Amino acid sequence: MALLVNSGRAGLAAALKMRTMHFAWGRGNDWWGATEVKAATFSGAPEQIALDHAPIKSVSVKDPDSAQTYEASIDYAVDFNTGVITRINGGSIAPGATVQLQVVYGTTPLAADANALVDEVGRRVAATVEFVNPDPEGNINTPGGQRWTISTEATRYLYVSVLFDYLEASDETIREVGIFVNTEREAGVPEGQLYLTPEEVADPGYLLLLDRFAGKVRSPSERQGFSYVLVI
Numbered sequence: 521m522a523l524l525v526n527s528g529r530a531g532l533a534a535a536l537k538m539r540t541m542h543f544a545w546g547r548g549n550d551w552w553g554a555t556e557v558k559a560a561t562f563s564g565a566p567e568q569i570a571l572d573h574a575p576i577k578s579v580s581v582k583d584p585d586s587a588q589t590y591e592a593s594i595d596y597a598v599d600f601n602t603g604v605i606t607r608i609n610g611g612s613i614a615p616g617a618t619v620q621l622q623v624v625y626g627t628t629p630l631a632a633d634a635n636a637l638v639d640e641v642g643r644r645v646a647a648t649v650e651f652v653n654p655d656p657e658g659n660i661n662t663p664g665g666q667r668w669t670i671s672t673e674a675t676r677y678l679y680v681s682v683l684f685d686y687l688e689a690s691d692e693t694i695r696e697v698g699i700f701v702n703t704e705r706e707a708g709v710p711e712g713q714l715y716l717t718p719e720e721v722a723d724p725g726y727l728l729l730l731d732r733f734a735g736k737v738r739s740p741s742e743r744q745g746f747s748y749v750l751v752i
């Protein structure tokens with residue numbers, strides 16, 4: 521079986537480094553990371569409650585009258601991926617009971633076939649694109665706790681960062697970010713313009729990386745930065 525070796529990967533990274541990259545950010549879905557308190561009734565066979573969204577990060581189930589908190593795995597079972605809660609026979613929850621739920625939702629899982637953000641707000645040219653190497657003592661850190669050191673030679677690792685300006689999406693809640701290459705501007709949009717809104721983009725290009733999170737509330741008094749390492 522043929523193998524793409526590290527020198528070839530470094531060559532691909534070098535070719536990619538020569539292209540203009542954009543960081544795009546977006547609203548995502550407004551339920552990502554949200555907390556909901558609601559009443560719901562068990563029904564069906566087996567008796568279940570299907571939440572409005574999935575996946576979920578956590579759920580608390582209580583008796584709405586006594587405020588008794590029911591116990592997971594004893595009184596009910598939860599499928600965090602589908603958002604389905606199942607009443608357990610023999611537990612403290614009566615058949616057909618109405619309960620109070622406090623749910624913290626997760627985010628839609630990332631998929632390798634994604635090619636766009638759910639609800640893009642805008643995109644900015646990456647401020648930094650550098651070759652790096654893994655280094656536990658490095659002075660560059662990225663999400664997940666990894667540390668890196670800049671390399672003067674081509675490697676298979678590309679460090680890409682951006683710092684959005686104060687007034688860019690200043691009244692938005694950001695729940696997703698992606699890195700694109702080969703973005704094309706609409707006719708008449710100056711080449712020197714660093715930030716583009718969706719209507720200023722003729723072709724978004726290729727999505728290289730996608731990340732989602734509970735939500736970052738923007739403030740016009742702060743700049744927002746993101747940084748990732750693309751592993752080729």
